[in-house]
Amino acid sequence: MSQTLDRRSAHIVDVLIEEFGPSMALDPAAFRRKFRKMAASPFAFYRGSASLFYADQVGEYADDRFLDERTSRVWIHGDLHAENFGTYMNASGQLVFNVNDFDEAYVGPFSWDLKRFVASVALIGYAKALSDQVISDLVRAFARSYLTELRAIAHGGDDAIGSITLDNADGVLRRVLQQARLNTRVDLLAAQTTVDNYERRFSLGDGVYEVDEATREAVCQSFHSYLDTLPASSARLRPVAAHVKDVVLRKGVGIGSAGLPSYNLLLEGHTQALENDVVIYMKQAQVPAVARHIDDEGVRGYFRHQGHRTAESQRALQAHADPWLGFTELNGVGQLVAEVSPYAADLDWADVNEPEELAGVIADLGRAVARMHSVADDESSHDLVDYSTEEAIVAAVDADEQGFVTYLTEFAHTYGLQARRDHQLFVDLFRNGQLPGL
Numbered sequence: 001m002s003q004t005l006d007r008r009s010a011h012i013v014d015v016l017i018e019e020f021g022p023s024m025a026l027d028p029a030a031f032r033r034k035f036r037k038m039a040a041s042p043f044a045f046y047r048g049s050a051s052l053f054y055a056d057q058v059g060e061y062a063d064d065r066f067l068d069e070r071t072s073r074v075w076i077h078g079d080l081h082a083e084n085f086g087t088y089m090n091a092s093g094q095l096v097f098n099v100n101d102f103d104e105a106y107v108g109p110f111s112w113d114l115k116r117f118v119a120s121v122a123l124i125g126y127a128k129a130l131s132d133q134v135i136s137d138l139v140r141a142f143a144r145s146y147l148t149e150l151r152a153i154a155h156g157g158d159d160a161i162g163s164i165t166l167d168n169a170d171g172v173l174r175r176v177l178q179q180a181r182l183n184t185r186v187d188l189l190a191a192q193t194t195v196d197n198y199e200r201r202f203s204l205g206d207g208v209y210e211v212d213e214a215t216r217e218a219v220c221q222s223f224h225s226y227l228d229t230l231p232a233s234s235a236r237l238r239p240v241a242a243h244v245k246d247v248v249l250r251k252g253v254g255i256g257s258a259g260l261p262s263y264n265l266l267l268e269g270h271t272q273a274l275e276n277d278v279v280i281y282m283k284q285a286q287v288p289a290v291a292r293h294i295d296d297e298g299v300r301g302y303f304r305h306q307g308h309r310t311a312e313s314q315r316a317l318q319a320h321a322d323p324w325l326g327f328t329e330l331n332g333v334g335q336l337v338a339e340v341s342p343y344a345a346d347l348d349w350a351d352v353n354e355p356e357e358l359a360g361v362i363a364d365l366g367r368a369v370a371r372m373h374s375v376a377d378d379e380s381s382h383d384l385v386d387y388s389t390e391e392a393i394v395a396a397v398d399a400d401e402q403g404f405v406t407y408l409t410e411f412a413h414t415y416g417l418q419a420r421r422d423h424q425l426f427v428d429l430f431r432n433g434q435l436p437g438l
Contacts (some may be wrong), residue, residue: 122416
């Protein structure tokens with residue numbers, strides 16, 4: 001048993017160093033903060049260790065009879081855990097609850113998204129002291145909801161429920177949408193900026209820093225290049241002059257953003273009034289963890305750089321994406337650019353505890369994932385995936401739907417247990433100084 005644990009510990013170290021080693025060398029303090037956050041709970045560890053999850057999908061957990069040539073080449077989210085859902089204002093001006101955070105998006109096996117999600121459900125269920133039977137019921141609800149919506153889309157969409165909006169949401173998700181609707185641009189600006197001598201500027205402190213003139217000039221040049229990447233169709237929702245009023249550096253403090261530089265830009269609003277200024281961010285994009293385990297030159301060569309990959313993936317997977325979403329380069333490195341939206345609100349799982357309420361939320365998320373998987377295919381403006389993904393997935397699963405649901409349910413329990421054990425191994429490695437470079 002000790003030898004087995006030692007091998008797993010060594011594997012965890014190897015995967016984390018391969019994924020983060022160069023960045024850790026540049027900013028070890030940022031990764032000490034990241035790893036302390038990951039040490040807080042099994043779910044926090046799981047969130048921050050997508051690289052370990054995907055290494056396992058081509059290793060110990062590689063057996064997947066529902067994958068074929070087409071279902072292995074679907075545009076996927078890449079980090080589909082339960083906390084990557086929330087609200088956004090789409091390019092049609094409608095509040096939507098959907099999948100968010102597309103930094104890890106890529107083209108790969110559709111089931112990897114589903115497996116990553118259901119394992120996170122198992123971790124949340126365990127943390128809430130739910131029984132294995134209840135966790136199984138939740139995973140089955142997700143799987144069946146996903147398949148029902150995907151099948152409806154494949155059959156023409158007449159029976160599909162569609163996007164989760166104020167028009168059709170209820171319960172927990174309706175409350176999240178209503179809360180997002182109360183948010184205002186004025187509140188966002190008040191939190192991030194100050195007005196000095198009748199002009200608005202960013203506030204400093206708490207990870208926000210001034211930039212020198214050379215950096216400001218480089219960021220502004222990159223910003224003007226970014227403007228050329230914005231779709232003309234969304235111009236009417238961006239009635240803002242391309243005038244940059246202020247630039248600040250933000251250092252990543254989240255689990256997924258350790259060590260990554262990010263800049264916030266304050267743009268002049270569509271009038272001289274100060275309450276309609278716009279905040280956008282420009283952040284360095286990274287190679288997604290899943291890409292290290294997918295050998296497809298057609299996918300790899302499709303993107304100019306990682307900023308282009310992230311923006312194009314979000315546009316592909318999210319119908320009516322943020323009208324400010326685009327990409328650029330800064331000092332030769334790909335950047336993702338988008339608005340710091342006042343209308344973003346995340347689902348707080350601490351507020352969802354009873355099995356019946358959880359089941360309703362998770363079924364809704366199943367529908368959202370189905371729509372995401374169906375968007376980026378032969379009917380979209382992207383030609384990377386040139387066939388109907390919903391038809392391909394339905395065909396692969398229909399031969400044994402019950403077997404597919406059982407497969408996901410068993411995986412949720414097995415990998416949930418694996419993640420809890422890995423978390424403890426990780427904590428011991430970290431606290432005993434066994435992660436090189438920290």
